[in-house]
Amino acid sequence: RKExxxxxxxxxxxxxxxxxxxxxxxxxxxxxxxxxxQDCRKExxxxxxxxxxxxxxxxxxxxLNRASQYISLLIRDSKLSDSATYLCVVNSKAAGNKLTFxxxxxxxxxx
Amino acid sequence: ETGVTQTPRHLVxxxxxxxxxxxxxxxxxxxxxxxxxxxxxxxxxxxxxxxEERVENNSVPSRFSPECPNSSHLFLHLHTLQPEDSALxxxxxxxxxxxxxxxxxxxxxxxxxxxx
Numbered sequence: 241r242k243e244x245x246x247x248x249x250x251x252x253x254x255x256x257x258x259x260x261x262x263x264x265x266x267x268x269x270x271x272x273x274x275x276x277x278q279d280c281r282k283e284x285x286x287x288x289x290x291x292x293x294x295x296x297x298x299x300x301x302x303x304l305n306r307a308s309q310y311i312s313l314l315i316r317d318s319k320l321s322d323s324a325t326y327l328c329v330v331n332s333k334a335a336g337n338k339l340t341f342x343x344x345x346x347x348x349x350x351x
Numbered sequence: 352e353t354g355v356t357q358t359p360r361h362l363v364x365x366x367x368x369x370x371x372x373x374x375x376x377x378x379x380x381x382x383x384x385x386x387x388x389x390x391x392x393x394x395x396x397x398x399x400x401x402x403e404e405r406v407e408n409n410s411v412p413s414r415f416s417p418e419c420p421n422s423s424h425l426f427l428h429l430h431t432l433q434p435e436d437s438a439l440x441x442x443x444x445x446x447x448x449x450x451x452x453x454x455x456x457x458x459x460x461x462x463x464x465x466x467x
Binding site: 283284327 | 391396399407454455456457458459460463
């Protein structure tokens with residue numbers, strides 16, 4: 241089983257719609273969780289950290305479910321500029337305090 | 352404007368060449384990383400330097416040789432590469448507070464390497 245697993249997509253989303261996708265992780269000792277965004281042929285950039293209570297940043301909402309070992313990202317009122325690959329990232333101190341990246345979920349927002 | 356720069360941005364080399372990738376971070380961080388990103392695969396961590404000491408080497412072939420002369424600079428020396436080494440090589444940095452678990456990383460733009 242992969243350490244961090246994501247549906248590769250693509251998720252084809254009409255502009256203005258809501259899209260949500262999950263990421264599962266295998267290490268129950270994982271302690272920090274992040275969503276990174278990577279545009280085509282660009283470097284990954286931090287989108288948001290994911291806190292235990294869930295958190296929201298504008299149109300983006302991240303949730304953590306420790307019992308089922310997954311995190312989710314929801315994008316409301318999708319914009320064309322939201323088209324990107326969203327990388328789920330998990331940190332485990334037990335694993336040497338390093339980040340483990342998922343393969344990414346590709347989102348395509350269309351007019 | 353990213354705080355992490357990488358040069359060159361593109362590199363084409365033959366299998367017998369020797370080349371080096373350079374990374375510089377202007378963020379005052381104390382940890383630096385090399386990642387490899389191949390098509391349709393997750394980022395693969397290659398090397399980690401914390402406080403200028405190599406703390407991780409993920410079974411990377413010896414044809415890749417990292418060097419960290421100070422906390423702001425990181426090099427990846429390449430020698431006798433194979434075509435399957437063609438990929439995007441990303442450098443990242445972070446502030447590595449001892450004993451803490453938060454570890455946001457800032458990435459450079461990457462070097463797109465093609466091995467002929």
